[in-house]
Amino acid sequence: MVWTPLHAKIHRAIRSRHLFERNQQLLVAVSGGQDSLCLIKLLLDLQSKWGWKLGIAHCDHRWRVDSQANAQHVETIAKTWGVSFYLEIATQPLNSEAAARDWRYQALNAIAQSHDYQYIVTGHTASDRAETLIYNLIRGTGADGLQALTWKRPLTAQILLVRPLLEVTRQETAQFCQEFQLPIWEDSTNQDYKYARNRIRQELIPYLQENFNPKVESAIAQTAELLQAEVEYLEQAARELRAEAMGDRETISSSSPKIIVRLNRRVLQKAPLALQRRVMRQVLQQILPDAPSFEHIEKLTALITAPNRAQTDPFPSGAIAQVQGDWICLQQPANAAKPD
Numbered sequence: 001m002v003w004t005p006l007h008a009k010i011h012r013a014i015r016s017r018h019l020f021e022r023n024q025q026l027l028v029a030v031s032g033g034q035d036s037l038c039l040i041k042l043l044l045d046l047q048s049k050w051g052w053k054l055g056i057a058h059c060d061h062r063w064r065v066d067s068q069a070n071a072q073h074v075e076t077i078a079k080t081w082g083v084s085f086y087l088e089i090a091t092q093p094l095n096s097e098a099a100a101r102d103w104r105y106q107a108l109n110a111i112a113q114s115h116d117y118q119y120i121v122t123g124h125t126a127s128d129r130a131e132t133l134i135y136n137l138i139r140g141t142g143a144d145g146l147q148a149l150t151w152k153r154p155l156t157a158q159i160l161l162v163r164p165l166l167e168v169t170r171q172e173t174a175q176f177c178q179e180f181q182l183p184i185w186e187d188s189t190n191q192d193y194k195y196a197r198n199r200i201r202q203e204l205i206p207y208l209q210e211n212f213n214p215k216v217e218s219a220i221a222q223t224a225e226l227l228q229a230e231v232e233y234l235e236q237a238a239r240e241l242r243a244e245a246m247g248d249r250e251t252i253s254s255s256s257p258k259i260i261v262r263l264n265r266r267v268l269q270k271a272p273l274a275l276q277r278r279v280m281r282q283v284l285q286q287i288l289p290d291a292p293s294f295e296h297i298e299k300l301t302a303l304i305t306a307p308n309r310a311q312t313d314p315f316p317s318g319a320i321a322q323v324q325g326d327w328i329c330l331q332q333p334a335n336a337a338k339p340d
Helices: 005-016 034-050 067-081 097-114 126-139 170-179 196-211 216-245 265-269 273-287 294-304
Strands: 025-029 053-060 084-089 119-121 152-154 160-162 258-264 320-324 327-332
Touching: 005 034, 025 034, 025 097, 034 053, 034 067, 034 170, 053 067, 053 097, 067 084, 084 097, 097 119, 126 170, 126 196, 126 216, 196 216, 216 258, 216 265, 216 273, 258 265, 258 273, 265 294, 265 327, 273 294, 273 327, 294 320, 294 327
Parallel strands: 025 053, 025 119, 053 084, 119 160
Antiparallel strands: 152 160, 258 327, 320 327
């Protein structure tokens, strides 16, 4: 085996960040593109040092006329390298990038559960991390959205999603594939500018590289890395503040509004605004069917200093928040449907 600087870099990242344990089963998502081929080649080369059992999973979204040929290409690679291959094919149209991503993770998770894989591994790079930060910034987000691509996160209680290439740029994966003559499958949809991420990748990033910083992808990815640590700290601090401020749940009667959350305003008033907002966001995440918007968080946070009996208009779940003395009470109408 040829040991390259990239092999050493990934080996160090896995060890220092505790991404995988030894002798575990890793399911690697392989599209056939340069990033996923670079990833599976690196993991295969490191396999003898870690004792992993590797599998390759491919998800066919059926977006392209050549998607079946793409899947067969990946299957051929798996057979050539002696790796177990799993294919999942979408049975319904996937009308957006978000829908495709959700289906893909569900499919990968189902394969992992069926075949006892403890990890799902994807080839997201520093370039993807930079593009995600820019994409979410343009749409409007807080620090959580800016650091959305993390090194690892639980998909279920038993399965962990891991991204070992977050310090590697797309240029590096391309060089690696060229050096080892890996058979890259070119995805035609990567050139389709109706997808915002492609426009960021093909137009905005090159513009920033040429006019501002040749290493802009790495610089932005480092920003995401810094934000990840800060978000983890703030989330923990907010959980502690919420526990201190939270009152007991109580039900008045079956026909009366049900108080589902009580928060002590005096406790919250002593905290910085950043933590107040995070507490309200955590509370709303538990009661709303979808992620709370900035407006939802702000109108709930405003009740910390509002006069007695002030209240919000209904949230999407039907709940209403009202000031009752020292308390903010989130009340669910008795006839309101529970969020999914």
